[in-house]
Amino acid sequence: MKQILTQELLVSLTADIPSISPKFFYDGVGSHLFDVIMLLEEYYPTRMEKLIMDTYQRDTANAVAHCDVLVDLGAGNCIKGSQLFNSIKPKQYRALDISKEYLEAAVADLQKQFPQIEMSAHAVDLSLPLAFPDLQALRKVFFYPGSSIGNFDPEKVDQFFTNLAHECHGNGGLLIGVDLVKDTKTLHLAYNDPLGVTAAFNLNALLNVNRLIGSNFQLQDWEHYAFFNASQSRIEMHLRARSDVQVILPGNGSQDHAISFSAGDLIHTENSYKYTQEQFVEKLRLAGFADIQCWTDPNQYFLVCFAKV
Ligand code: AVJ
Numbered sequence: 001m002k003q004i005l006t007q008e009l010l011v012s013l014t015a016d017i018p019s020i021s022p023k024f025f026y027d028g029v030g031s032h033l034f035d036v037i038m039l040l041e042e043y044y045p046t047r048m049e050k051l052i053m054d055t056y057q058r059d060t061a062n063a064v065a066h067c068d069v070l071v072d073l074g075a076g077n078c079i080k081g082s083q084l085f086n087s088i089k090p091k092q093y094r095a096l097d098i099s100k101e102y103l104e105a106a107v108a109d110l111q112k113q114f115p116q117i118e119m120s121a122h123a124v125d126l127s128l129p130l131a132f133p134d135l136q137a138l139r140k141v142f143f144y145p146g147s148s149i150g151n152f153d154p155e156k157v158d159q160f161f162t163n164l165a166h167e168c169h170g171n172g173g174l175l176i177g178v179d180l181v182k183d184t185k186t187l188h189l190a191y192n193d194p195l196g197v198t199a200a201f202n203l204n205a206l207l208n209v210n211r212l213i214g215s216n217f218q219l220q221d222w223e224h225y226a227f228f229n230a231s232q233s234r235i236e237m238h239l240r241a242r243s244d245v246q247v248i249l250p251g252n253g254s255q256d257h258a259i260s261f262s263a264g265d266l267i268h269t270e271n272s273y274k275y276t277q278e279q280f281v282e283k284l285r286l287a288g289f290a291d292i293q294c295w296t297d298p299n300q301y302f303l304v305c306f307a308k309v
Contacts, residue, residue, distance in 0.1 A: 002212065002213055002214075002252060003252050005212050005213050006213045006249055006250070006252060008021075009209060009213060009215070009249060010249055010257055013247075013249070013259050013267065014257075014259060017266075017268055018259075018261075018265070018266070018267045018268065019267060019268040019269065020205050020206075020209060020239075020267055020268075020269050021127075022151055022205075022237075022269060022270040023098050023125060023127070024205045024208050024209055024212075024269075025201060025202075025204065025205050025208070025269070025270070026097075026098050026099040026102075027099065027204070027207075027208040027211070028099070028101065028102055029204050029207070029208075030099075030201060030204045030205070030208060031076060031077070031099045031102045033197060033200055033201040033204060034076070034201060035076075035077060036197050037193075037197050037198060037201060038146075040193050040195065040197060042189045042190050042192075042193040042194075043190050043193065043198075044186070044190060044301055044302075045146060045147050045177075045179050045190070045301075045302055046146065048297045048299075048301045048302035049080075049145060049146060049147075049177045049302050049304060051297050052177075052295050052296060052297050052302060052303075052304045053083065053304065055295070055297075056295040056304070057087050058087075059293075059295065060087070060088075060175065060295070060304070060306060061087035061088055063173075063293050063306040063308075064087075064088045064141055064173065064175065064306060066088075066089070066139060067088045067089065067090045067091075067139060067140075067141045067172075068090065068091050068092060068135075068138035068139045068140065069090060069091070069092040069093075069094055069135050069138050069139070069140045069141070070084060070085075070088065070090035070092070070093050070094070070141050070143055071094045071096065071132070071135075071140055071141065071142045071143065072093065072094065072095045072096065072143045073096050073126055073142060073143065073144040073148070074096065074097055074098075074126060074144065074146070074148045075095035075096060075097045075103060075106070075107075075121075076097055076099070076102070076103070076106070077102070077106045078095055078103070078106040078107060078110050080143075080145045080146070081093065081095065081143055082110055082113075082114070084143065084175075085114060085117065088141065090117060090141070091117065091118065092117065092118045092119070092120075092138075093107075093110070093114075093117050093118070093119045093120075094119075094120050094122065094132075094135075095107050095119070095120070095121050095122065096122045096123075096124045096126065096130075097121075097122075097123065097124070098123065098124070098125055098126070099123075100121075100123035103121045103122075103123065104121045106121075107119050107120070107121040108121075126148075126160075127152070127156070129159075129163055130163055130164070130167060131167065132167055136169055138171075139171045139172050140167065140168060140171070140172035141172055141173060141174075141175055142164050142167075142168075142172070142173070142174045142175070142176075143174075143175050143176075144174065144175070144176045144177070145175075145176070145177040145304075146177055147177055147178050147179035147272070147302070149176060149178055149273075150178065150179055150234075150235075150271070150272040150273045150274065151270060151271065151272065151273075152273070153271065153273075154273065154283075157273075157283055158283060158286065158287060161174075161283060161284060161286075161287030161288075161289070162287045162288060164287075165287050165288035165289055165307075165309050166288070168308075168309045170309055172308075172309070173289070173291075173306055173307055173308040173309065174284075174289065174305075174306070174307045175304070175305075175306050176304070176305050176306075176307070177302065177303070177304050178275055178280050178302070178303050178305075179272070179274050179275075179301075179302055179303075180274060180275060180276065180277065180296070180300060180301060180302060180303055181233055181274040181275060181276055182274070182301060184228045184230065186301075187228045187235060187274065188226075188227065188228055190235075191226040191235050191237065191272070192224075192226055196224075198224065198226065198237075199223075199224030202224045202226070202237055202239060202269055202270075203219050203222060203224060203239065205239075205269055206219060206222060206239065207219070213249060213250065214249075214250045215247060215248060215249045215250070216247060216248050217247055218245075220242070221241060221242055221243065221245045222239045222240065222241060222242065222245075222267075223239070223240050223242055224237075224239065224240075225237075225238045225239065225240040225266065226238070228274075232271075232273075233273060233274050233275070234271045234272060234273040234274065235270075235271070235272040235274070236268065236270070236271055237268075237269045237270040237271075237272070238266040238267060238268050238269060239266070239267045239269060240264060240265070240266050241261040241262065241263055241264060241265045241266075242263065243263045244260070244261070244262050244263055245260070245261045246258055246259070246260050246261075247259045247260075247261070275303075277294060277296070277300075277303055280303060280305070281294065281305065284305065284307045288309055289307035289308060289309055290308065290309060291307070291308040291309075292305055292306070292307045292308075293305065293306050293307075
């Protein structure tokens, strides 16, 4: 595993646009930092999504109708998924996330609170194709909240939606939350909170990479840099070199790899695409979802959709 990750990071860090995948944000510390981000005044997506889900709880439950299996994509601490249990009453809860230990602890905790629901935790990388052959005959509701879909490049969104529409096998749907494009000031602040939690979340990826592959990134050499790229309609997160830096990636028995960065060089860590309602609904429709219902907050900051095949 270490060799595979080292190779993956060697390729991404030496590419024309050096990068570290956002999946490296979510170790134990990173998952907890994200839980704090969701509490921040500046980070409105979580609050707006909850407002919509609470306001339209009956409508979303009616739209979903009955649910055999709730498949929670990127479940994290499973709190958002569990808030659906009383309204859509799933018989099974299948939680998927990249952060294995964190997810397993959350599901074990939840199982005690809801013994009547059969639960399972699955460590998966959502950027890879998904298949649920054992759930084929059941009515599945895929749940993908929090605008995590924003991490996917638009063409990858099309593949992801087509994959999920197919996995619905004519019996089920996708309940999804997405952040809508808005004024740059509000977007910028949501990813540059004055308390510095987002900066810590971003920098923590370097510590996670050091732990996973034995590299020697020094936090003091890097700073958080996030901005809204209006032409691409996305927030871009980067780590910027404060000075000329050399990073060593161990060769695991073969020669070590030294990567040099000059002061001001960037390592890209995340895109968070922002959509209009029209753009997003069109993507769902083109992927095979025929019946799409949408709900938004009074400021139209965030959008929740239930898309059925
Ligand atoms: C979990 C991907 C939805 O992009 O808004 C929060 C992650 N990054 N602050 C987002 C994140 C910086 C978040 N998602």
